[in-house]
Amino acid sequence: MTKIEEYASSVENQWCPGCPNFGILAALKRALAELDLAPDEVCLVSGIGQAAKLPHYLKANVYNGLHGRAIPAAIGIHVANPKLKTIVTSGDGDLYGEGGNHLLHAFRRNPDITVIAHDNRIYALTKGQASPTTPRGEKTRLQFSGVEIDPAQMLATAIVHGCTFVARGFAGDIEGLTGILKRAIAHRSLSLVDVIQPCITWGNHPVDWYRERVVPIPDDHDPTDRDRAVSVALDVEDTFPVGVLCELPERETFAATYRDRVGDGPLYELPRVDRSTLEERLDRRTVRL
């Protein structure tokens, strides 16, 4: 059994003291240990932002790439080595803004990866501009008169595009979030977990404001009912329903046809393509009557 201590990292943490990101980090470590995954079996992929620094704060494989581009990198990693548990962990600005197009097409491709969106509804590292999820009307340090466009609804979008595991978590509930992350990581298709992560520096509401509004998704919610799941995903006017919105049978994962041909190991372990096959293909170019 993997012990949570195996995930310890000695890298100095740059988050604000008391940031709910610490809750996500704690829940992720617990989930990985309880799933009995060793650090070398896990690949954490992130973009840029405070959330995207998370991979440095636990021991695992790390691909901390470009802003907005965690998803395509994770897809490449998933194709090259499906034995890795590839987990994207980045912020709402990174995943829904800069990289929104990639996420949309990732739903279509359905790689077996888990996407954890640290959703603080603000651009924090750049000091307080609107993010794709900032509610209309909220004032920021750039949108001085209030945000004038509607927030992105990525959970509903994910469900509409056939994503088979869509959940909302709360960074202030490590226990509950651990359970959601375990289910998401174990799900053998793309899973999206949007985690409410109040920004204690630039956000318009303190953690307790969210805590009062977080409500569990009712026990009688049927996660296989996609229409109902979309309604729950969109129902964020006064409260935030937290839990698994949608859990459907796993779909064929990205590159499955290719994997049927070459097996499921890392591609670097495959033998070379037979030289004579390639030479024959070049020889075909010689024109003879």
Added chain:
Amino acid sequence: MDRSIFVAGSAGEGIQTIGDVVARCFLAHGYPVFANQEFESRIRGGNSSTRIRFTEEPRNAPREDADVLLALNPAAREHCADALRPDGFLITPDTSPNEGNHLGIPFVDLATEHGGQAIYANAAAAGALCAAVGLPFAVLEGVLSSTFAKHGSEVVQANVDAARAGFDRAASQLGDGVPEELPRRNATYAYASAHEVIPIAAAAAGCRFISAYPMSPSTGIITAFARDADLGVFSEQAEDEIAAINMSLGASAAGTRAMTATSGGGFALMVEGISLAGMIETPIVIVLAQRPGPATGLPTRTAQEDLLFAIRAGHGEFPRVVLAPSDPQETIDLTVRAFDLADRYQVPVVLLTDQHLADSRFSLDRLELPADIPIDHLADPADFETYARYAPTETGVSPRLAFGQGGHTVCLDSDEHTPEGHITEDLQTVRPAAVEKRLEKVRRLRKEIRPPDVNRTDDADLILVGWGSTRGAIAEAVDRLRVDGRKAGSIHFAELWPLPDVARPKEARYWTVEGNATGQLARLLRGGLGWSIEGTIGRSDGLPIAARYILERTP
């Protein structure tokens, strides 16, 4: 023997098919062919042409004039009229003005009468062409039979019958002017474009992953990978070029050799990814198939406008390699080399091609893979108790492991990072050492890059300097200058960055020949190597550089 045939028509009329059948006839008869395409960015209509040049020895360069022009419609005839030599033949389906060297042949009528259907008109046209250049009909019959065999014997017979009718009609109209029959040559040639061999070379080099977004003239590369899916290279059409390069980098970081391909606008979108590859020291091969810009430019035309872009693309300072092949064999060699350099130095490598190289077909004695193709690019995990991805070394290159390889964890970071790959803002020691590490690779690469090919410069007082796809045209220009008594030579760069540390071989007048308006190679050689370059013969109208173009502008 040096004959040039233009087949001109609208997109969708089948000029490529006619051109390909006729080209294969020459090849089957023992004559090397160079064929290039010029076409508009549209699906139907417009003016385009396939140009076939056949010679006795391979002459892989375009000609701008035609000995025979087959024009399938009046607009096509006008489009190419200026190219037709005064002593050339014009062949058209328009039978009314039938005088001098004009053969008017009713292809559709002949096809309907002899092949049974109008769709065989192109076979009748190919027949007329063969008659006009002295190719024996049996050769055409053989090529048609093998080309259409998969459609069944009835289709083969209809094509042959229509072709025969076209051939006979042309021969009878030519009367005494029928050219002498071309003697059969006992030679065979490999006939290929540069892009179609890239997947074969990449697979030989151990590439298992390509992600790309369709963009002319690069699309043929991922298409060829997908067609050759049995080679085991995974190919994915990305949602955009940003995704394309980032997917490939992810796959490469996970230990597989990976590549992408694009043209100028897509390359522009990839630029941040190139900088990332430099920072995380993750190998990647990027084919940049050039077309004229700026912006959308001329999507289906050719240019060499992105040399300085390829060399400079990416924010910050980091090592990269830029290679530029000139024909399919060199494309094979440099594709293999690109993967090797990318892995040994853990850098991005750009392979610069262009529309002319992509859409032209070359005749070569043979196509072959390099004898030795090293692909052991990952370190042995047993060598490490604890692993640091960016461990300091004398060469600047750290042993590379894939994620999780041998039980190790591997950290890559686009931020400035410690030897362990973790984000840092240590400006006193870590940052200076990291900068030095990356730049040490540039210094070592510079010694590894191959010097240019130097040809016939010993007695030369005029030296033409080129790179990439213009090689054949420059060689031909030098030949013709020599015939005219000029002491000309040439220098060709296939490996362009880091600039190899070479001096000019001698004192002479140096001119670059380039498919751009500003002399990018000249600027590079002046600024980077201190070469004195007198001027540039540049071309930026979207058409390929031919020997005649060079000769008309040679000082």
